[in-house]
Amino acid sequence: MLYTDLEDVLVKVRTSLEHDDVAGAVAALEALRAPDQADLFSELEDEQQTALLPRLDPEDAADILEELDDEDAADIVATLPRETAARIIDEMEPDEAADLIGELEPAEQEYVLRQLEDQAEVRPLLLHAEDSAGGLMTSEFLALGRRMTVAEALAALRTWKPDAEDIYDVYVVDRHSRLAGTISMRQLLMEEPAAELADVVETDYVSVLVGTDQEEVARLMSRYDLATLPVVDPQGMLVGVITIDDVVDVLEEETTEDFQRFGGTQPLDRPYLDSGVLTVVRKRVGWLLLLFLTETLTGSVLRHFEEQMAAVVSLAFFIPLLIGTGGNAGSQTTSTIIRALAVEDLDKRGLFRPLFHELSVGLVLGLVMGVVAYTRALMWNTGPAVALTVAVAIFAIVVWANVLGSLLPIIAQRLKIDPTVVSGPAMSTLVDATGLFIYFTVAGIILAI
Amino acid sequence: MLYTDLEDVLVKVRTSLEHDDVAGAVAALEALRAPDQADLFSELEDEQQTALLPRLDPEDAADILEELDDEDAADIVATLPRETAARIIDEMEPDEAADLIGELEPAEQEYVLRQLEDQAEVRPLLLHAEDSAGGLMTSEFLALGRRMTVAEALAALRTWKPDAEDIYDVYVVDRHSRLAGTISMRQLLMEEPAAELADVVETDYVSVLVGTDQEEVARLMSRYDLATLPVVDPQGMLVGVITIDDVVDVLEEETTEDFQRFGGTQPLDRPYLDSGVLTVVRKRVGWLLLLFLTETLTGSVLRHFEEQMAAVVSLAFFIPLLIGTGGNAGSQTTSTIIRALAVEDLDKRGLFRPLFHELSVGLVLGLVMGVVAYTRALMWNTGPAVALTVAVAIFAIVVWANVLGSLLPIIAQRLKIDPTVVSGPAMSTLVDATGLFIYFTVAGIILAI
Numbered sequence: 037m038l039y040t041d042l043e044d045v046l047v048k049v050r051t052s053l054e055h056d057d058v059a060g061a062v063a064a065l066e067a068l069r070a071p072d073q074a075d076l077f078s079e080l081e082d083e084q085q086t087a088l089l090p091r092l093d094p095e096d097a098a099d100i101l102e103e104l105d106d107e108d109a110a111d112i113v114a115t116l117p118r119e120t121a122a123r124i125i126d127e128m129e130p131d132e133a134a135d136l137i138g139e140l141e142p143a144e145q146e147y148v149l150r151q152l153e154d155q156a157e158v159r160p161l162l163l164h165a166e167d168s169a170g171g172l173m174t175s176e177f178l179a180l181g182r183r184m185t186v187a188e189a190l191a192a193l194r195t196w197k198p199d200a201e202d203i204y205d206v207y208v209v210d211r212h213s214r215l216a217g218t219i220s221m222r223q224l225l226m227e228e229p230a231a232e233l234a235d236v237v238e239t240d241y242v243s244v245l246v247g248t249d250q251e252e253v254a255r256l257m258s259r260y261d262l263a264t265l266p267v268v269d270p271q272g273m274l275v276g277v278i279t280i281d282d283v284v285d286v287l288e289e290e291t292t293e294d295f296q297r298f299g300g301t302q303p304l305d306r307p308y309l310d311s312g313v314l315t316v317v318r319k320r321v322g323w324l325l326l327l328f329l330t331e332t333l334t335g336s337v338l339r340h341f342e343e344q345m346a347a348v349v350s351l352a353f354f355i356p357l358l359i360g361t362g363g364n365a366g367s368q369t370t371s372t373i374i375r376a377l378a379v380e381d382l383d384k385r386g387l388f389r390p391l392f393h394e395l396s397v398g399l400v401l402g403l404v405m406g407v408v409a410y411t412r413a414l415m416w417n418t419g420p421a422v423a424l425t426v427a428v429a430i431f432a433i434v435v436w437a438n439v440l441g442s443l444l445p446i447i448a449q450r451l452k453i454d455p456t457v458v459s460g461p462a463m464s465t466l467v468d469a470t471g472l473f474i475y476f477t478v479a480g481i482i483l484a485i
Numbered sequence: 486m487l488y489t490d491l492e493d494v495l496v497k498v499r500t501s502l503e504h505d506d507v508a509g510a511v512a513a514l515e516a517l518r519a520p521d522q523a524d525l526f527s528e529l530e531d532e533q534q535t536a537l538l539p540r541l542d543p544e545d546a547a548d549i550l551e552e553l554d555d556e557d558a559a560d561i562v563a564t565l566p567r568e569t570a571a572r573i574i575d576e577m578e579p580d581e582a583a584d585l586i587g588e589l590e591p592a593e594q595e596y597v598l599r600q601l602e603d604q605a606e607v608r609p610l611l612l613h614a615e616d617s618a619g620g621l622m623t624s625e626f627l628a629l630g631r632r633m634t635v636a637e638a639l640a641a642l643r644t645w646k647p648d649a650e651d652i653y654d655v656y657v658v659d660r661h662s663r664l665a666g667t668i669s670m671r672q673l674l675m676e677e678p679a680a681e682l683a684d685v686v687e688t689d690y691v692s693v694l695v696g697t698d699q700e701e702v703a704r705l706m707s708r709y710d711l712a713t714l715p716v717v718d719p720q721g722m723l724v725g726v727i728t729i730d731d732v733v734d735v736l737e738e739e740t741t742e743d744f745q746r747f748g749g750t751q752p753l754d755r756p757y758l759d760s761g762v763l764t765v766v767r768k769r770v771g772w773l774l775l776l777f778l779t780e781t782l783t784g785s786v787l788r789h790f791e792e793q794m795a796a797v798v799s800l801a802f803f804i805p806l807l808i809g810t811g812g813n814a815g816s817q818t819t820s821t822i823i824r825a826l827a828v829e830d831l832d833k834r835g836l837f838r839p840l841f842h843e844l845s846v847g848l849v850l851g852l853v854m855g856v857v858a859y860t861r862a863l864m865w866n867t868g869p870a871v872a873l874t875v876a877v878a879i880f881a882i883v884v885w886a887n888v889l890g891s892l893l894p895i896i897a898q899r900l901k902i903d904p905t906v907v908s909g910p911a912m913s914t915l916v917d918a919t920g921l922f923i924y925f926t927v928a929g930i931i932l933a934i
Contacts, residue, residue: 069691071708194675204653204671204712221670222653226643242518258737259520261730263653263712280729281710287733288707291740292824298747299820299909300813308825309838313845320817320846321853327813328854332861334805339865345801352794352801356783356808356917363812364749364776364910368769371748375741376757389758396762397769404770405777412781416788460748460909461813468805 042068046076053084062091070096074103086115089124098127098199101136105306110139118144122151129199130154131174131282134161154199160275169253170246172286173267173276179209180233182216187229193221205264207274208237214272215243243268246275251290254283297454298374300327300461327461333469334359341476347485350418354409354426355472361405362433362471363464369394369441370463374455383449390442398438402431425482429475436474437467491517495525502533507540515545523552535564538573547576547648550585554755559588567593571600578648579603580623580731583610603648609724618702619695621735622716622725628658629682631665636678642670654713656723657686663721664692692717695724700739703732746903747823749776749910776910782918783808790925793934799867800928803858803875804921810854811882811920812913818843818890819912823904832898839891847887855880874931878924885923886916 045064052060065073065088077085077100089097089112101109101124113121113136125133125148137145137158149155157175164170176198180189189206206224208217217237219227227236243266244253257265257280267276293303302319304311338345345352373390376382382390406427413423441463445455479485494513501509514522514537526534526549538546538561550558550573562570562585574582574597586594586607598604606624613619625647629638638655655673657666666686668676676685692715693702706714706729716725742752751768753760787794794801822839825831831839855876862872890912894904928934 069709071710190674193671221674222642225639225670225674258730258733260518261520261733263729280712280733281707284707284710284729284733284736287736287740288828291736292828295744295747295820295824298744299816299818301817301821304821307829308821308831309829309834309842313842313849316821316842316846317849317853320814321850324810324813324817324850324854325857328806328810328857328861331806331809334809335802335865338802338805342798346798349791349795353784353787355804356787356921357777357780359805360780360783360914360917361773361777363913364773365769367748367908367910368750368773369748371744372750372753372757372765375744379737379741380756380758382757385758393758393762393765397765400762400766401770401773404766405773408774408777416784459816460913461816464812464909464913465809468809472805 070099090120097124102132130157167250169248177277182234186227215274297456300459327465337472359468359471362437362467365434366437366441366463367460394438394442398435402434406431429478433471519548539569546573551581579606616699618697626726631683635676664723746905749908776914786921796934808917808920811886811916814883815886815890815912816909822894843887843891847884851880851883878927882920
């Protein structure tokens, strides 16, 4: 069953719970896959969740907690008896368990940790920033000695029972636990059983330091098509492994953040529908106010050119048209440049290539828009002089918007500021005030006012 | 070596080639990983590429072609002797080989195909749309009979030598080649050697039809944390397997397209720096013109309210400020809603929840902006009546922008139009004309003009 047919099951689970038939609800839920269980589960009332979770198989309950937002999972766990909570958390993958425990109250944290069988695996994971390699990695990996044979490694694999299902590589370490090489299970199967691991492992592997940012981790794994990535501490000791499924989630999360930032708002920390009205307001109001204050510059420019406007009133009709087109051209440019920075290492190619590219594009687009604007202005019976003013101004504004839109994100990146800070709204606002200035300067020259 | 230190190697390769030391260049290149080789390779001149590629180990050459853009790879292959081209393509993964061959001239295609050892694997892949499951899948998978034992399956695995490295699952089919179950290599290792595959495979697997859209494939694999996904035809016959690394590329590509569309431009088909000026212009000019024509509505609105503007000239100073803020609020809303549609299935929750959410957010933001605008207007000595007009208008415009920004993407999605069509520029443009109308209507009431 796929995720589109959950409504029927939800009705069934709800009906069962209303008739106190918890076993029926459990059966309906356990027939689903974990992400679907979690989706359905989060649609239930809080009391229903608390009643249902301890009745599920602990492995299923653990899977559901893994799929939920960490904060939601912690809220539910806080309502459970501590022993039940610990029993369920013990079945979670260590990295997910650590994320959840990190959200609990300190007193609760210590208690749950002490109850865990996996304590030794989970505790070190609590030390790392959530958005670093250390925060993404699991401490559940198979590290074997260099002198072991392939047959012994296969035997070790057979008795290894990790909570996670998707680990396909075996790690080989020296006697100081320093990572010495990796080998995939498939490769291991194909080697001579009597061979020593040291002789068959891949020593030219990619690894990251525990403090590496998660965005860098995602880039590496995506670039080198890695299913798993070993994490080492500064001494080279193997401390964890990152699996690709976690990175897919990171990519999705980073995309959402970039998108929201580019729309001119601070990213939400939680899913949209779970974010309260005041949270959403708080994430947006800062940019809205900052852009408002910047935009008041347009008022100053207009007051500065008050006489010109009074002399030729029809100039005012074109104001939204001109600055709107400038903002659009700027937004087109900056969205393209921001993605090229993210996926093509554009910032390593220098400033001039993108600048020159956008200058050329801006000249052509400006010419097209100038011709169209000239025609449109004539149709409004403004006379050829005003039409020429509008045409020249739109040409200059489009070129200017393209130049700004290519330079600003790259400069931001160089200053180690996220380039999405040059959002669409930020571009429009910048182009509005400067565009008006261009417009009235052109008008002053052509109309001699 | 990681991807940031390529400059030195590039210099070395170039110097070697200039001194006709092809072997030196080959050695420097072969020390790198495939994605780095490809990056470096694409920095070389066309003649250097053509000289170098046949001298590389065919497997390395194949890896480079796999990493390059399909069109670039086809351009290079077209310059090679046909035998050399076929020898290299034979070492490529079948799905990548099919993508490349699809870009060749028809006559060339047939010749290369007939030369391939992997012909039987590659030919069927040419039939599927590039953005479907069929276009993403590889035909290189291990399908075993249900009656085989675990020991026999492991033996089969040992002798299987696929071109791809990242296949971790084994597929079990019935005698009509219909998919009957899947089992991971790790699971296979842990089962009794004498057990029959039919008794140990997972039968509750996720699979997709060959025509499924790649975006849906990416959603499924990301949702269910799948490393591989089997592809079946309408009769249930196993025809291919999709691996997660291809899906990570799809996610990146779709993100780039969404980002560019949201910036108000049609997506580029190729990397930014490889796209010519005229191509970029063609992708942008359509939207720019359409938005320009829509924006001319603002001129009509202004002409309609010409008397009011002439009566109270200071109203004009606030025009960019008001419509700019409306556009910003609209862009904030639509960017959040578009991502929630992409990752949270927002469209399945009905129109009212997001509408109500954004209406509430809009009321609060509108109130804040109204107070700020009132203060700012007083500081410009416009008098309390104009200040009140500006405050009420900005309140109404922000609420209106939030409502539009939440409804339009969801309606687009329901009409099967990509919601990113409601881009930041589109929102600004829509809010500009309607916002002016709101402004002057409010002015008419409050100032009685």
